[in-house]
Amino acid sequence: MRDASSLHISGEHAFLIDEAIGDLDLDLVKSLIALNSAENLKDETSLPTGSIILTAAGWFVAGVVLWALVGFYI
Amino acid sequence: MSNAGEDVSGLISRETLAGRLPVPGSARLYNGFGTLLGAAIAIGAASFNYLFGASIAYIGSTSLGIIGYLIGLMMTLAPMYLASGMLSYRHGVDPVDAAKSVLGTRGSSLLLVMILVTTLGWSFVLIAMTGQAAGRLQQVLFYPGGGIDNTFVAGVSIAMLVLIWLLLRKGPAMIAMLTRFTSPAILIIAAVLLYLVTRDVSFTTLLHTNVDPKLAYTTDPLLQLAYGVEFGASNALTIVPFFGGMARLIHKRKHLVTPCLLGAGLIGAGFTTAVGALAAVATGSTEPAEWVVKTAGNGLGTLIVTVLLLANLGTLISFFYLAGVSVQQIRFFAGLRWDIIIALLLLPGIVVAFETEWLIAHVMNWLAYNGAMFVGIAAILLTDYVLLRRQKVLPAHLFVKTRESAYWFWGGVNWVAMGTIVLGIWTYLSLFNPMTLAVGGSFRYIGAAMPSFALCIVTYYVAMRLVIALSDKGGYRNVDQLALKKVSVGL
Numbered sequence: 001m002r003d004a005s006s007l008h009i010s011g012e013h014a015f016l017i018d019e020a021i022g023d024l025d026l027d028l029v030k031s032l033i034a035l036n037s038a039e040n041l042k043d044e045t046s047l048p049t050g051s052i053i054l055t056a057a058g059w060f061v062a063g064v065v066l067w068a069l070v071g072f073y074i
Numbered sequence: 075m076s077n078a079g080e081d082v083s084g085l086i087s088r089e090t091l092a093g094r095l096p097v098p099g100s101a102r103l104y105n106g107f108g109t110l111l112g113a114a115i116a117i118g119a120a121s122f123n124y125l126f127g128a129s130i131a132y133i134g135s136t137s138l139g140i141i142g143y144l145i146g147l148m149m150t151l152a153p154m155y156l157a158s159g160m161l162s163y164r165h166g167v168d169p170v171d172a173a174k175s176v177l178g179t180r181g182s183s184l185l186l187v188m189i190l191v192t193t194l195g196w197s198f199v200l201i202a203m204t205g206q207a208a209g210r211l212q213q214v215l216f217y218p219g220g221g222i223d224n225t226f227v228a229g230v231s232i233a234m235l236v237l238i239w240l241l242l243r244k245g246p247a248m249i250a251m252l253t254r255f256t257s258p259a260i261l262i263i264a265a266v267l268l269y270l271v272t273r274d275v276s277f278t279t280l281l282h283t284n285v286d287p288k289l290a291y292t293t294d295p296l297l298q299l300a301y302g303v304e305f306g307a308s309n310a311l312t313i314v315p316f317f318g319g320m321a322r323l324i325h326k327r328k329h330l331v332t333p334c335l336l337g338a339g340l341i342g343a344g345f346t347t348a349v350g351a352l353a354a355v356a357t358g359s360t361e362p363a364e365w366v367v368k369t370a371g372n373g374l375g376t377l378i379v380t381v382l383l384l385a386n387l388g389t390l391i392s393f394f395y396l397a398g399v400s401v402q403q404i405r406f407f408a409g410l411r412w413d414i415i416i417a418l419l420l421l422p423g424i425v426v427a428f429e430t431e432w433l434i435a436h437v438m439n440w441l442a443y444n445g446a447m448f449v450g451i452a453a454i455l456l457t458d459y460v461l462l463r464r465q466k467v468l469p470a471h472l473f474v475k476t477r478e479s480a481y482w483f484w485g486g487v488n489w490v491a492m493g494t495i496v497l498g499i500w501t502y503l504s505l506f507n508p509m510t511l512a513v514g515g516s517f518r519y520i521g522a523a524m525p526s527f528a529l530c531i532v533t534y535y536v537a538m539r540l541v542i543a544l545s546d547k548g549g550y551r552n553v554d555q556l557a558l559k560k561v562s563v564g565l
Contacts, residue, residue: 014470016562024408025564031095032470032563035165043099044327045164049465052160055331056152063149067303070141071519074295 093412094402094565096469097166102325109250110329111337115257116249116388117316118342119264120200121207121362127350128360130305134290135298136355137281140348142302147339149303150310150523155331157456158314159321163330165469169318170403173451174472175549176458179479180486184495186403188447189315193397194419196312197390201423202430204383205231210363211379215372224428230383231427234390235420242391242398243413246323249392256388261341263382264349270369271349271356283355291511297518304506307523308445309343314452319396394419408565442508449523450498453530454491462538466553473563480549480556488548490541494534501526 015029034040104110133139161172169189173182209227213220241248272280287293291301317334324330350362359365362382367375398415402408407415426433459465471480483489505514506522516525542550549556 014558014560016560018562027095028473028563028565031098032473034098035096035469037098039100040098044325045099045102045166047327049160049164049327052163052327052330053156053460055328056156059152059331059335060149063145063152067142067145067149067299070138070145070299071296074138074299 094168094171094399094408097322099166099325102166103246103250103323104320104329105325107329107333109254110324111333111341112253112257113249113320113392114334114337115260115342116253117313117320117392118338118344119257119260119346119385120389121382121386122200122203123343123346124350124353124362125203125360126305126309127347127352128354130302130347130351131354132285132289132291133298133301133305134284134287134292135295136284136351138295138298139302139305140281140351142299142304143306143309143347144340144344146303146306146308146521146523147310147344148306148335150307151313151335151339152331153456153527154310154313154452155317155321155334156460157452158317159330160465161455161459161467162318163321163324163327164465165467165472166322167318167469167472168322168399168403169315170400171472172318172467173455174479175463175467175481176454176488177491178483178487179475179481181483181488181492183403184492185315185451186400188451189400190397192312192315192444193393193400194422197393197397198423198426198433200386200390200393201231201234202426202433204234204386205427205430206434207363207379207383210361211367211376214364214367215376224430227430228427231430232424234387235423235427237387238390238394239413239416239420241387242394242416245412246395249388249395252391253388256385257337257342259381260346260385260388263378263385264346266378267353267366267369268349270366271353273369275356277352280352280356285355294518297513300513300518300521301511304445304517304521304523306344307521308442308508310339311445311448311452311523313338314448314455316393316396319399320392402565405565445508445523446499446502449502449526450495450530453498453527454494454534457531457534458491458538461535462542462550463553468549468553468557470561470563471549471556473565474561475564476562478559478561480553483547490534490537494530494537497533498526498530501529 015032017029021029040046104113130136130139130143158169161167161175162169165172170182170186173185177184205227206222208230209222209224212226213222241252275283284290292298320334321330353365353369354360357365357368359368363379366378366382369375370378394416397419398412401415401419407418410418459467468480476482502522505517505525507513513522538548541547546552
């Protein structure tokens with residue numbers, strides 16, 4: 001049995017944790033809390049992704065246009 | 075276990091990157107364009123591209139085949155990166171965990187099976203090809219006219235397995251370090267090979283040299299172009315199960331699409347495949363180890379083939395890393411040390427080492443169906459995350475194993491998604507059979523991958539809109555309330 005005070009998880013979170021939690025699952029809880037931390041929410045990975053979709057759309061459209069152009073040319 | 079002398083934060087970072095734990099933005103491995111480009115080239119460029127190049131040549135028009143192949147990569151890779159990479163990039167989760175929001179808590183095991191079969195399948199094919207090419211080189215140099223020494227082939231294959239384990243046991247940082255050397259080596263070798271095959275005949279002449287029309291797949295130019303596009307699209311679809319594993323290690327948004335597309339697509343796969351196509355028409359041989367020695371001579375040829383085979387290590391450790399992270403979905407593997415996991419994944423390779431010819435002949439055929447397998451999955455991943463969820467997924471619920479999970483659907487499986495995947499396979503194969511190359515009527519204008527992808531997107535969107543309107547299944551409604559719900563998570 002694990003001593004609950006040794007878990008070192010503070011603040012508000014949405015996880016049900018019992019004292020029998022294993023090391024791996026405890027690491028997971030800590031990772032998920034870190035994912036929702038103020039620091040990570042300000043990170044580039046958490047910002048809007050419109051530019052990613054636009055870049056991908058650009059490559060896709062370029063491919064389709066090239067296919068059409070080569071198709072007409074031959 | 076003692077970690078004396080080792081930086082603790084470095085150890086934690088390594089354990090996180092080598093495991094299933096979500097990787098926060100600050101711990102991502104790929105921060106620079108160049109490093110990521112190198113890693114992407116390593117994934118896209120492997121020696122089997124020279125064999126694919128021969129298939130491109132046999133389309134019937136070398137130039138149309140190469141142009142079509144590059145177009146197919148360009149237009150298909152971008153949506154595949156969005157489908158398989160956006161959720162993993164955002165939350166740092168591995169692709170199987172990410173897929174739980176679409177396929178269901180239990181249904182995502184389908185993707186796990188596909189990832190393992192595809193990564194290990196391609197890896198073992200590559201190991202077998204490396205052994206066979208080394209054996210061919212030994213035969214050309216020392217026993218011309220004789221057969222390949224299978225003991226030598228097995229020895230080289232096993233040496234590759236040991237090298238992979240030694241390189242990957244320290245974690246994924248080795249991928250970035252190794253690909254710094256292997257990726258430029260692959261490109262330099264491809265450039266040298268291009269020089270050698272165009273030494274006596276100009277590049278333009280060679281580009282317009284075609285195989286004998288009797289041996290060509292078709293003589294219809296539009297169909298030749300469509301075949302080229304479809305071969306490129308098929309290669310691009312193979313990235314679907316892998317890419318989430320790479321995306322969770324990328325830090326900058328602007329790096330998610332372009333460096334990967336340039337590296338794995340146009341430079342890695344495109345350039346090397348084009349060189350393979352040109353070499354096939356120039357030398358009439360489809361066996362790289364043979365035509366390299368034929369064009370470069372024994373001394374330089376041996377050096378080139380050796381570097382080419384060693385450069386396969388970059389591709390191999392990338393594939394085994396992705397398989398190693400994914401297999402930790404199985405609790406037994408999640409509790410094992412990283413180096414033990416990699417050793418267990420490499421173990422079947424010992425059998426492969428003694429059966430290289432059988433593996434290349436049979437597994438390669440089966441892997442030709444990758445495109446059909448992944449087109450439906452890519453469509454539902456993209457539709458679900460971007461159109462239905464508007465990019466709002468609850469990372470904690472991806473790790474809830476019970477019906478408390480927002481992504482439980484029906485008994486842990488999203489059967490609408492499963493039906494769409496089957497529809498994707500059926501549509502793709504009715505338009506294009508990758509083994510016989512038989513095609514449907516519309517193929518010469520629109521190929522097979524894109525219409526199948528579009529049909530799956532529309533079908534899944536309409537069906538899931540109905541589900542969302544009629545029930546609370548899948549966690550599409552009341553997301554803010556679900557986020558506050560106390561849940562029990564586990565790996």
